[in-house]
Amino acid sequence: MKFEIDNIELYFGNRQILHGVYLKAETGKITGVLGANGSGKSSLLKLFFGSLNSTHKLVRIDNNPYLKPLFKSGLAKYLAQQSFIPPEMKLKTGFHFFKVSLKKFTHIFPEFKNTEKHRIKEFSSGQRRLIEIYICINSRAKLILLDEPFSHLSPSYIEKIKELLQKLKKEKAIVITDHMYKHILDASDELYLLKNGCSKLIKKKSDLEDYRYLNPKTLQ
Ligand SMILES: Nc1ncnc2c1ncn2[C@@H]1O[C@H](COP(=O)(O)OP(=O)(O)OP(=O)(O)O)[C@@H](O)[C@H]1O
Numbered sequence: 364m365k366f367e368i369d370n371i372e373l374y375f376g377n378r379q380i381l382h383g384v385y386l387k388a389e390t391g392k393i394t395g396v397l398g399a400n401g402s403g404k405s406s407l408l409k410l411f412f413g414s415l416n417s418t419h420k421l422v423r424i425d426n427n428p429y430l431k432p433l434f435k436s437g438l439a440k441y442l443a444q445q446s447f448i449p450p451e452m453k454l455k456t457g458f459h460f461f462k463v464s465l466k467k468f469t470h471i472f473p474e475f476k477n478t479e480k481h482r483i484k485e486f487s488s489g490q491r492r493l494i495e496i497y498i499c500i501n502s503r504a505k506l507i508l509l510d511e512p513f514s515h516l517s518p519s520y521i522e523k524i525k526e527l528l529q530k531l532k533k534e535k536a537i538v539i540t541d542h543m544y545k546h547i548l549d550a551s552d553e554l555y556l557l558k559n560g561c562s563k564l565i566k567k568k569s570d571l572e573d574y575r576y577l578n579p580k581t582l583q
Pocket residue numbers: 375380398399400401402403404405406407
């Protein structure tokens with residue numbers, strides 16, 4: 364499937380945040396989005412998901428305009444920066460509620476074996492983030508929008524999530540944004556940079572220097 368969002372005009376009050384932004388996500392590909400703090404990455408993901416409105420935007424699925432918010436269709440899942448599983452909920456209830464296999468999760472992350480009855484609040488913030496990322500990427504949605512999934516994860520968890528994403532992209536379109544740009548460069552098949560309210564398709568790493576997202580020494 365091909366999901367596109369086009370012609371975005373986003374204002375907060377008189378301030379224009381995004382203008383004419385375009386983004387494409389396709390089954391089989393991971394689309395990375397980079398940008399400085401405040402460049403509009405979270406807003407872009409929320410607009411795609413449909414939980415944020417703008418003056419103008421056009422969403423297309425397989426080249427056909429799609430006018431309803433994507434979240435209402437069940438086709439998209441959005442991992443926000445805030446957690447979504449209630450802290451009092453038990454781990455096994457959470458997996459059951461979101462229809463994701465806890466057995467497969469504990470097979471990949473054996474340290475969670477025997478924690479089925481633990482409440483979400485009993486896990487560390489990084490463990491909670493891992494649980495939520497796993498549930499989100501293993502949902503039935505065909506478009507997965509991930510807002511800073513790596514920021515609270517230890518390196519081994521990041522690598523495991525990246526491996527999972529490479530497998531899951533065979534059946535899903537994935538959009539991912541994070542300030543851990545090396546992981547985004549590594550994981551992405553297609554890359555966009557948000558700069559001055561516009562999206563730039565990045566063809567090679569040095570473009571990130573040319574657009575002054577990175578300074579020349581950073582890539583050495
Ligand atoms: N609800 C809101 N009301 C007013 N301004 C907002 C609102 N949400 C976001 N903004 C502004 O829009 C701009 C883009 O915010 P957004 O959170 O999309 O950026 P971001 O690229 O995800 O930033 P970060 O990397 O710091 O998370 C920022 O200047 C922010 O202050």
